[in-house]
Amino acid sequence: MRRHTMWVAMVLVFVGATTGLFAAGQQEGMEEASGPVELELWTFQEIHIAFYERMAELWNEQHPDRQVVINGTAYPYGDMHNNLLVALQSGTGAPDIVDIEISRFPNYLRGNVQLRSMNDYVDPVRDDFVEARFDIYTKDGNVYGLPFHVGLxxxxxxxxxxxxxxxxxxxxxxxxxxxxxxxxxxxxxxxxxxxxxxxxxxxxxxxxxxxxxxxxxxxxxxxxxxxxxxxxxxxxxxxxxxxxxxxxxxxxxxxxxxxxxxxxxxxxxxxxxxxxxxxxxxxxxxxxxxxxxxxxxxxxxxxxxxSAGMGGTGTAVPTQGDHVELAAEFLAFAKLSEEGNILLWEELGFDPPRKSVWTSDALAQENKYTDFFTNGTEIFRQMLPLTEEIHPVNMTxxxxxxxxxxxxxxxxxxxxxxxxxxxxxxxxxxxxxxx
Amino acid sequence: MPALSRPFKNQRYVPYVFVLPFVLSAGLFFVYPVIQTIIMSFQEIAPGLREFVGLDNYRRLANPRFYTALRNSFVYTFLTIAVLIPVPMVLAVLLNSARSGAGRSAFTVLRGMLFLPALMSVVVVGTVFRLMFASSESAIANTVAQLLGFPPTEWLLAGPTTAMVLLVLVATWRWTGINIIYFLAGLQQIPNELYESAELDGANAFQKFRRITVPLLRPVTVFVLTISVFGGFAMFEESFVLWGPTSPGNVGLTMVKYIYQQGFQSAQMGLGSAVGITLLAIVFLVSLALLKLTGFFRQGDE
The missing domain is CATH 3.40.190.10 (Periplasmic binding protein-like II)
Structure with a gap:
């Protein structure tokens, strides 16, 4: 019997080393019931993280019993999209919320879409948005990504x-x-x-x-x-x-x-x-x-x-996450609410996709853009008519x-x-x- | 005797125990991925979807971009070999002549310096080259061009020939040193007596190089040739850092970059796998042909 000890020991070392990794990975998924929920977020733009963190502060003020913490990571553009593709194809490893750049977005709409449809949040406010900016992240009537900007x-x-x-x-x-x-x-x-x-x-x-x-x-x-x-x-x-x-x-x-x-x-x-x-x-x-x-x-x-609506990043919620519903609700709050759309301009300098905020005072405040361009604080009031002159882009x-x-x-x-x-x-x- | 030595009493097991780590790691990191890639090359793969599509992916290889990638990879491999074998060989011989006597300290310093580029990250090297050959008039390459009376050029956008020259230049800068080290090691194996007797017969330096050095360096040359073939066909990073994932006119499109483009940028992992398997077959055949040609398989002809 004892001559097998060596064999058994070696096999155990290898098996232990590999399964140990998986075991550690699985335990991460188990969350404490109390305390803020950590939402993992991937992006390829460092500055986007600051936007989500500010929206998380606002969310936590309004939802004292459902606190969230954004755990954002900015990866290089190619790496992030490749990792996400592999995660969605293999069914494991995707974050709770992810920014997907428009020219890559169709890749994630192939096959059986592994992203959560955002229709339940989009439909009530759809008319107030530049519709063409939802269309680019839509497949079979389901909106899977929420836009950052009109890209006018x-x-x-x-x-x-x-x-x-x-x-x-x-x-x-x-x-x-x-x-x-x-x-x-x-x-x-x-x-x-x-x-x-x-x-x-x-x-x-x-x-x-x-x-x-x-x-x-x-x-x-x-x-x-x-x-x-x-x-x-x-x-x-x-x-x-x-x-x-x-x-x-x-x-x-x-x-x-x-x-x-x-x-x-x-x-x-x-x-x-x-x-x-x-x-x-x-x-x-x-x-x-x-x-x-x-x-x-x-x-x-x-x-x-x-004009035309160009470029863009659609933010999506992969269905394999541990907090899909919470992540979706938070994302809708960040991207669809008026506060969120105002912050898109203030924090990121984007032309927000929600039309009603274009005439708000918040978008007529002085900042580094109004100082730079000769249009001054009138940029949005002057450009508002153009939001009706945007032909939808067919994304395939x-x-x-x-x-x-x-x-x-x-x-x-x-x-x-x-x-x-x-x-x-x-x-x-x-x-x-x-x- | 302690307990540990007991299993080794049975000699039958010993070899298996010693090769086990290699077999396991090769299985995990080589055999399994290769088999998976072969399977994937017959599949259509999308998030939440994997289905067999027969030879579809291979059929789709008949397109201009694949041919461009194939041509670029072959030309690049050929040119790097054409440069990176003769040049380091001659440099190694020159360097070797300084090995003893007054040149010794120079030899050590030079050898170290030549090795340095190989240690640098290709990303750093590529970025430095990208900046040197930037379009602006103040970039180094354009400054030199203007000093010589040529107009400034947009080097990276100047078409396929310039692009290939740039790629080979990066490879030359990076690998000359390491190939010199290989040849220096080979030169040490050549007994000095051969040169001495050749001198007695009145051979000049070129004749000694041609008749003694080159033939006796053959094992090293074959080795360098083989790794150059692998390195040439596997080239990706140099092109990636110079142009990014796409290059104008596909001047930097190599086989591996085509895998990246199709597999990741366009999420066609099945097609990407088919390119990968094709590349594997090509490298295998080319290496086999070269080894046969150089007489590597002939027995005992040293």
């Missing part, structure tokens, strides 16, 4: 350059006006009229949406190469090549270090990006303080839209791949290499998606 896309004008060129920015109504103004800028100043992203989608996508087009139909069919989208890309291409009023963004995209330096130096007279881009101006291009005016996008047709499970194709093939081949016409590049990408 606007034109940022450098008034110093526009004045030097003799252009009245309020006279720009259509894209034709914009291109004509662009020639005035290029002829009379050293600056370009604008920059176009050659390695990302933020120049292209908003204009597609503004023209009420989409990359995919609502049935999921590939529309990337439809006539409207080709025309939009042709317009961008013409601005760069034939009109000569735009250049590709230094560094390739509007979040590149090179771009910030170029723009802060007065390199271009305007740029179209969503309202959440305000923070990039205040943080990375502070030299431009007092010079930037925010206006609606030019229109394509006299009765066309003047192929959106992540479509964006990858736009970033790596469509934009570079048309704008930087010139190796394909807009129609060719879009068709090639669409064919890959149809495969």
């Amino acid at each position: 896309t606007v034109m940022y004008y450098n008034t110093e350059i526009m004045d030097a060129a003799g252009v009245d920015i309020d006279s720009i109504d259509t894209w034709d006006d914009y291109i004509a103004a662009g020639h005035q800028v290029v002829d009379n100043t050293d600056a370009w009229m604008t920059t176009v992203e050659a390695t990302e989608q933020w120049s292209f996508w908003p204009l597609v949406t503004e023209r009420k087009s989409n990359f995919f139909g609502s049935d999921g069919s590939v529309q990337l190469d439809n006539q409207t989208n080709i025309e939009v890309l042709e317009m961008l291409n013409d601005m760069v090549r034939t009109e000569g009023i735009a250049r590709t963004a230094p560094g390739g995209f509007h979040h590149a270090e090179e771009y910030y330096g170029f723009m802060a130096d007065g390199g271009a007279a305007s740029i179209w990006m969503p309202l959440w881009y305000m923070g990039r101006f205040t943080d990375y291009m502070s030299d431009l303080s007092g010079k930037i005016a925010i206006r609606p996008l030019p229109r394509f047709t006299p009765d066309g839209f003047r 499970t192929q959106i992540p791949d479509a964006i990858t194709l736009i970033q790596t093939e469509v934009m570079p081949s048309v704008l930087s290499e010139g190796s394909a016409t807009p129609a060719e590049a879009l068709r090639r990408a669409a064919d890959q998606l149809r495969q």
